[in-house]
Amino acid sequence: MVLSIRRIACAAVFALAPLSVANACDIYSPCCEYIRVRTYVTTYETRTEWVVVEDECGCPRRVPQTYTVPIRVPVTRLVKVCH
Secondary structure, eight states: OHHHHHHHHHHHHHHHHHHHSOOSSOSSSOOEEEEEEEEEEEEEEEEEEEEEEEOTTSOEEEEEEEEEEEEEEEEEEEEEEEO
16 A cells, blocks of 8 residues: 555656746747857958059059958857747
8 A cells, every 4th residue: 555655656746747847948938049140241451552654744653552342251140039
């Protein structure tokens, strides 16, 4: 008799155990996960080229010409998404 009461008590504890433990995703709290998102940031790089121009006498002359070029840089970050 004592052995069967222990079995019943043990079975009841194991049956009710999942109800007392909070899952990572239950009805009261949303499930959240992290997703990798790739975005692009535009930066500007300065470049210098030597170009040939004519001076006031009509003679060719090399001068430096500086300009900026837009460059798209990929940036990966983690975003938290909750369901």
